Amino acid sequence: MSEHTASRALSRGLAATAALAVGAAGLFVGGTAAFADNIDTAKTGSIIVHKFENPGNGTMNPDGTGTAPKTKPIAGVGFEVCHVDGIDLTAAGNTGWNQVKAVSNAQLLAAQNGTQLASYTLSNCTTLPDTDAAGVASSGRLALGAYLVREVKAPANAAKKADPFIVTVPTPSVNSGAGTGAWVYDVNVYPKNTVGNPPVKRIDDQAPSSTAVGSDVQFSVEQIVPGIAAGETYQKFTLSDTLDGRLSPKVGTVKVLVDGVALAAADFTTTGSAGQTVKVQLTASGLAKLSAGAKVRFEFAATITSVGDGKIENTAFVNVNDMDYTPAKPGEPGGPDPENPTNTVKTRWGQAQITKVDPSKKGLTGAEFEVRMGDTAECTADTVFADVKDPADTNKKLVISSGANGVVNIPGLWVGSDSVNDKGEETIGLATRCYQLVEVKAPAGFVLPTGADALTNVVVKPGTTANAAIDIENKQQEVPELPLTGAAGQVLMIAGGLALVAVAAGTVLISRRKQQRA
CATH class of the missing domain: 2.60.40.10 (Immunoglobulins)
Structure with missing residues (x-):
C-alpha cells in the first residue's frame, strides 16, 4: 500500500504504523512550490484516523478516496494528537516543510510519551474518542500546522502500538510524491496494527483405556498466524512448553500442522531438555508455508509418571516474529523477546x-x-x-x-x-x-x-x-463334613456300647422269665 507516511524501519519484525502522514522520509518532495494553490490560512482542519489490521493492501488518499484496506477495522483504539510548536507551514522558503521532513525515525519513536519531539515542544495534546466499530476516530477542528499523532490505547490483541507519526494540516491530496495542486484540510490517515490472537492450549480428555498412571496425556497448541505489513516476512515461529515434573515429555510425538496439513520433518525442529521443556521451531521451509490467518497447530504427548497432590497445570508460550500480544504493553521497544502465553490447562x-x-x-x-x-x-x-x-x-x-x-x-x-x-x-x-x-x-x-x-x-x-x-x-470356602475323631467320638461310642449292653441284659431277663413259667 502506497501511503503518505514516514518510512520507519520495522523493529524486530513488528508492524509499524502505515499512515498517510508526513514523516522522516520527507515524501513532500516538491514542497509548497509544487502546488498551484496557496494554503488558505483562514481555514481550519481535522485529522480522521482509520484503524485497520495489517497487511491492509489498500491505496487510500488523504481525502478519503482510493481503494479501502481489505483487512478488518479495529475498534476501541485510542489516539492522542499534539501540536508541534515551532513549525510554520506557511513560512517562506518552505522552512516548515523542511523541518517536518527532517524529523528522524528515532525521534518519532522517542516521542511515544512526553512533551518533546526532537527539539520541538508538543502542546495542546488532545485524546481522540476511541475508534468505533468501523475503526474511525476524528479530532475536533484544528489550526493549521504540524501534529504528532500517537497511539495511547492499543487494541487488546495488538502485537505493538502504532509508531508515532506526523500529520500536516493541510496536506497534499495525493498519497506520495509531488502534489496535484489541491490541499486537504480534513486529513484521513490509515495507521495499522499487526494484531494477534493469543495462542490457545488444549488438553484432551483421557480415553477410558488410558486413565492410569503411565498413560499418555495429549496436548495441543494453536496459533492463528497474524498478518504482517507489506514487505515483511515471517522470521520466527516457535513453541516453548515447560511441563510439570510429573509429566515426561515425548519429544518424538511432536506434529505441526498448518490449516490441517502436516508439515514435513524438515519444516521444523524439536528439542527437549532435562528441565522438562519442549521447544518446537519452524525452519525456513516451514516459515515459507505460513500466511496471514492460517492456523498452526502443535501436537505432542507426555506420560504421567506420578500423582503427587493430583493437580497438574500447564501453560505454553508462542513467539511469532517477536510480537507481543500482552494487552497492557504490546511490543515495548528494547524489551526482551516476548513469548505470548496460552491459557492454562489443568488435569x-x-x-x-x-x-x-x-x-x-x-x-x-x-x-x-x-x-x-x-x-x-x-x-x-x-x-x-x-x-x-x-x-x-x-x-x-x-x-x-x-x-x-x-x-x-x-x-x-x-x-x-x-x-x-x-x-x-x-x-x-x-x-x-x-x-x-x-x-x-x-x-x-x-x-x-x-x-x-x-x-x-x-x-x-x-x-x-x-x-x-x-x-x-470374602467368605471362606465351604468343605465336606469330616469323620468324627477325638473325645467327642469316644463319648458317642461309649454311649452306643452301653445301649447295646442294656439291650442284651433285657433280652437275658426275658428269656429267664419264660423258662420259669415253663
Whole structure:
C-alpha cells in the first residue's frame, strides 16, 4: 500500500504504523512550490484516523478516496494528537516543510510519551474518542500546522502500538510524491496494527483405556498466524512448553500442522531438555508455508509418571516474529523477546486404597481386580463404566492385586481436565470420578463373588491421600463334613456300647422269665 507516511524501519519484525502522514522520509518532495494553490490560512482542519489490521493492501488518499484496506477495522483504539510548536507551514522558503521532513525515525519513536519531539515542544495534546466499530476516530477542528499523532490505547490483541507519526494540516491530496495542486484540510490517515490472537492450549480428555498412571496425556497448541505489513516476512515461529515434573515429555510425538496439513520433518525442529521443556521451531521451509490467518497447530504427548497432590497445570508460550500480544504493553521497544502465553490447562489425578479381608477383618493377599472408569463424579445407578487398560500393554485390562495385609493400592487414576473448546470457552472437567473394581480372582481358600457381589464402587479424588480405605470381605470356602475323631467320638461310642449292653441284659431277663413259667 502506497501511503503518505514516514518510512520507519520495522523493529524486530513488528508492524509499524502505515499512515498517510508526513514523516522522516520527507515524501513532500516538491514542497509548497509544487502546488498551484496557496494554503488558505483562514481555514481550519481535522485529522480522521482509520484503524485497520495489517497487511491492509489498500491505496487510500488523504481525502478519503482510493481503494479501502481489505483487512478488518479495529475498534476501541485510542489516539492522542499534539501540536508541534515551532513549525510554520506557511513560512517562506518552505522552512516548515523542511523541518517536518527532517524529523528522524528515532525521534518519532522517542516521542511515544512526553512533551518533546526532537527539539520541538508538543502542546495542546488532545485524546481522540476511541475508534468505533468501523475503526474511525476524528479530532475536533484544528489550526493549521504540524501534529504528532500517537497511539495511547492499543487494541487488546495488538502485537505493538502504532509508531508515532506526523500529520500536516493541510496536506497534499495525493498519497506520495509531488502534489496535484489541491490541499486537504480534513486529513484521513490509515495507521495499522499487526494484531494477534493469543495462542490457545488444549488438553484432551483421557480415553477410558488410558486413565492410569503411565498413560499418555495429549496436548495441543494453536496459533492463528497474524498478518504482517507489506514487505515483511515471517522470521520466527516457535513453541516453548515447560511441563510439570510429573509429566515426561515425548519429544518424538511432536506434529505441526498448518490449516490441517502436516508439515514435513524438515519444516521444523524439536528439542527437549532435562528441565522438562519442549521447544518446537519452524525452519525456513516451514516459515515459507505460513500466511496471514492460517492456523498452526502443535501436537505432542507426555506420560504421567506420578500423582503427587493430583493437580497438574500447564501453560505454553508462542513467539511469532517477536510480537507481543500482552494487552497492557504490546511490543515495548528494547524489551526482551516476548513469548505470548496460552491459557492454562489443568488435569487432575487421584489414588484410592481398599483392603481385602475375611469375615474376621483379617487382610487377605492374592485377590485380583479389574478396574473400570465411570462417567460420573459420584457412583450412581446411571453410571456407565468402561475398562481401563494396562499402560504397559494396552491390549490387556488393568488388573490390580491385594498385597501384604490385604491392601489394594489403586494406581493414579484420571479424574478430569479443564481445557478450552473450539469456541474459546473454558470447559471444566469432573472434580471427582467414580471407578469400579471387579473381583476376578479370590484369595486362595475363599469364594469368588459373582454378580453385583463382585463389584465395588469407589470415588476417586485428586491426590494420593484423599480417599478413605474401603474393606471388601470374602467368605471362606465351604468343605465336606469330616469323620468324627477325638473325645467327642469316644463319648458317642461309649454311649452306643452301653445301649447295646442294656439291650442284651433285657433280652437275658426275658428269656429267664419264660423258662420259669415253663
